[in-house]
Amino acid sequence: MARFLSWEHLSREQIVAIRAAPKQPGAPTARHLLQQYLSEQLGEDQLRNNIVLDLFAYTLQQGQAWGFDDERLSCLFGIIKEVHTASVVQQLTIERSFAFFKDTLINHSIQRPPFSTGVFSQAEMRSILDWVLDTYYRHYKLYQYAFTSRVTMSVSTYHPTSLVETAPLLLPPLAEALTEEQHKQQLDEQQHQLKEQQRAEEAAARAAAEAAREAALQEAYEASLPDDIKERVMLALEREVAYLKKKMEEQFQAQQAGLIARLAQLEAAAKPAS
Structure with missing residues (x-):
């Protein structure tokens, strides 16, 4: 069963308020209303928020220019929002993103419940397809660049000679080397002196x-x-x-x-x- 996007992200009351926004002087614009409706879904990056709000505002503006009613306007908004969210979250290639968009649009253009619903006509579907290709997918790489997480890497370089351990200039002869027993005795004396010093200090x-x-x-x-x-x-x-x-x-x-x-x-x- 397909998932239908009419009234999924914007309710009828919100669509009516967005339509009436430009007609009321001093009232919030459609973009401000979108920011208010989607406040819980926006992140902390103001630049990304502005990009998303511009995309959604232009989508609603284009839908009104086509004469869409409230249901089709809400459905168009839902399609664009779902496609953009899936593309940036899953980091889809342009081919996979467009295939997802095409399937979602077809599910809302053919009346075949419960698998699809005929919200858009054939002519409206072609208009939406051409418009999305000419706008969103024309700048798809820029959207991906803007919404790709930044990773800061710290790189340290080493010269091969710095990785080779060099021997000291003057090595003592083996004849003067301490035996294992002498070395152990020297360590014991050092530990004894250290303990005596600690006792004196205490x-x-x-x-x-x-x-x-x-x-x-x-x-x-x-x-x-x-x-x-x-x-x-x-x-x-x-x-x-x-x-x-x-x-x-x-x-x-x-x-x-x-x-x-x-x-x-x-x-x-x-x-x-x-």
């Missing part, structure tokens, strides 16, 4: 963090003490320091006196012997 980081924590605690402790307590603590520390200093001086003097007395005894014991 220990230094922990010590710095602990010092910062103690300093912060000391600062917080001192900030929490009242001023009078701080003064009393300082006085007590000063007294304790003075007491310790005095005691150390007394011990030093006592030790010095003991040493002097011991020396005197040794000297006294040494005189009779001489």
Whole structure:
């Protein structure tokens, strides 16, 4: 069963509004109405949208010039829209696109339900065929170019010599090469040094963090003490320091006196012997 395109893309009310558009001053043009009716089907590329709207507007204008009624005008619009959509989406060659157009036009020019319907007469079919050949298919390659997706390629070139790996200028003699055991030992030493360095860095980081924590605690402790307590603590520390200093001086003097007395005894014991 064939698919009939009358009222498929434009309803009777929309066709009537398009016919009346040029007759009403200040009203939207037929092209603006088409843009409004097809807003959900248009893409984001404004250039392509303008090309499609021009094609459809000229199609309706030509149909009105032929004196088509609303049904035939809607059917003509549907045929052109279906052919253009299939051509750009499937990237049809001009031969396949024209074959699709011809079959679609014939399905709407012969009264043989449910396989075809006689919307257009034989003379109208020939007029449509000649007009489409002289307009759409005359510029078919331009339509295909405008609606072909752009692909940007990045190409890098390499000279053959750049693909060849060159050896270093000075190669060490084989006699100086390391054995597998020496190489393994060297790698183990490097890993050991790396681990030791990491441990030292971690220990230094922990010590710095602990010092910062103690300093912060000391600062917080001192900030929490009242001023009078701080003064009393300082006085007590000063007294304790003075007491310790005095005691150390007394011990030093006592030790010095003991040493002097011991020396005197040794000297006294040494005189009779001489």
